[in-house]
Amino acid sequence: MCDLFGWQFNTHRGVGRTQREAMASVLAINNSKRGDDSFGAYLIRSKPETIRRVGDIAGAVGIGAWGRCSLVMAHTRQATHGAVT
DSSP states (O other): OEEEEEEOOOOOTTTHHHHHHHHHHHHHHHHGGGGGGGEEEEEESSEEEEEEEOOGGGGGGTGGGGGGGGGEEEEEESSSSSSSO
């Protein structure tokens, strides 16, 4: 099983930094229920960044800071076939 989540903000009007950081954390925690073996993300902060990690996204440090990104496309993975990567 796997899951996807993300967002794109052209402007942050009406959505405060605390709200965006809470949204990032809640989405990560809820998506870990569909896959807690590994996760990856494509983020745009000041420049594009790709993240790939083994382990549960719900326990990862700094996920709330993704709320500062203008674009996030992320996935969680539960290994049903093959190695945990």
